[in-house]
Amino acid sequence: MAKLSTEMVHVLGNYGHIGFTFVAAIFVGLGGGIYLDEKFFDGKTSPWFTLIGLAIGIAAGFKSLFDILRTQAAKPDDKDSEG
Template sequence: MPRFSSSLRQVGPYLNLGAMLAACVAIGVGLGYGLDEKLGTHPWLLLAGSALGIGSGFYHFFKTINQQLRKADKGDES
């Protein structure tokens, strides 16, 4: 049991990686599409929103991984 819970604890932060990437893209695309509908600027805001969503998705992906790697390094040293 201790082994099971410790592995769950280690895997915890990574559980959200994929979903975060998808959620960022979805929010970006949704925002761009909605604004396009409202302002009648098809398709430019949709494209800009997608680019922003994909960019921020990758940004958060690497941010989380870097944070975890730094934490793991610190854990090794102490």
């Protein structure tokens, strides 16, 4: 029971933040795109920078997802090579 709960805390700590990281990247991309459209170009370029920003944000979300998976996958290998 104690082992199970420590393992659960570890798994939650390692993977529980994936959803939020993904969403935050999309929102930053989308927010940047909307800012460029509305404030920087005064709405002349209206949907384009929003869409580009959204695309970049989604790409950044997937990139951070792969980063998380890579750092987590790299850990056991390090331990094996040491021990």
